[in-house]
Amino acid sequence: MENKKSEMSVEYNMDEMKKSLKKLKETECYDVEKYTYSLLHQTRQLEYFYCQLVEEENPEPDQTYYHVSRRPMVHQMAYFNIGRGFPKELMDGHWCYVLKDFGSKMLVIPCTSIKEDSPEATEYELDIRAKIRKYPIRSRMQLSDMRVVDLQRLDIRKRFCNVITDKKEIENHIKHIIFDEDDEY
The missing domain is CATH 1.20.5 (Single alpha-helices involved in coiled-coils or other helix-helix interfaces)
Known part of the structure; x- marks a missing residue:
């Protein structure tokens, strides 16, 4: 019944x-x-x-855990399917900055591309430099869309990107925005 x-x-x-x-x-x-x-x-x-x-x-x-053949490291960018949301939320597949690895989950900050006509970054964004293969790129971290995602959302078909921007600079910006802390910011 x-x-x-x-x-x-x-x-x-x-x-x-x-x-x-x-x-x-x-x-x-x-x-x-x-x-x-x-x-x-x-x-x-x-x-x-x-x-x-x-x-x-x-x-x-x-x-039960989802295991991947390779995984991004903290301070790299990887492609995740972050799901669907409302219009002001980033959705679907996005490059994300890996802030913390929790084993079966990762704390990520979705990133968007910076185009010629993109406005200046707001205080809740941070422009970073990275490399895909040997090609330098600029990307904009969207701190307001930060989230913890399951490792199963990782798209392992795409390469990981090495972030060139100093890790400490990124961490200081995040501390400033989230905790209103200034550590050499």
Whole structure:
């Protein structure tokens, strides 16, 4: 009986999602196609975790870990799928500065590209220099979008970038913004 009830609930939720997605699409101010692709990607990642990793490693999800063949180090940039949010939040795939490695999770700061017509960085942003392969790039850290992400969000198909900007300069900027501390800032 309980299984039948949850199946009906899933079907009901799916129908309600379809209605909401249709309304969103009608507004023409939200990219529903990208959103549904993002949902599909996340659902497949959940399927991989629960239907393969959990089954192979341990029947308890909280004791199952996603392992990668290589992982970024602190003070490098890596490409993460940070998920979907509201318009003022960064979403989907982004280069992120790795601030802290917590083992199965990482504290990251999403970055955006700096274009010719980009405005000056605000106090909640920091322009940094990095290298992809041997090519120097400039990127803008978005401190207001800082978050902890599961390692499964890492896209290991992309290379990691070495950050050229001094680590201490970055740390001091973050301390200043988050804790209102000035350490040689």
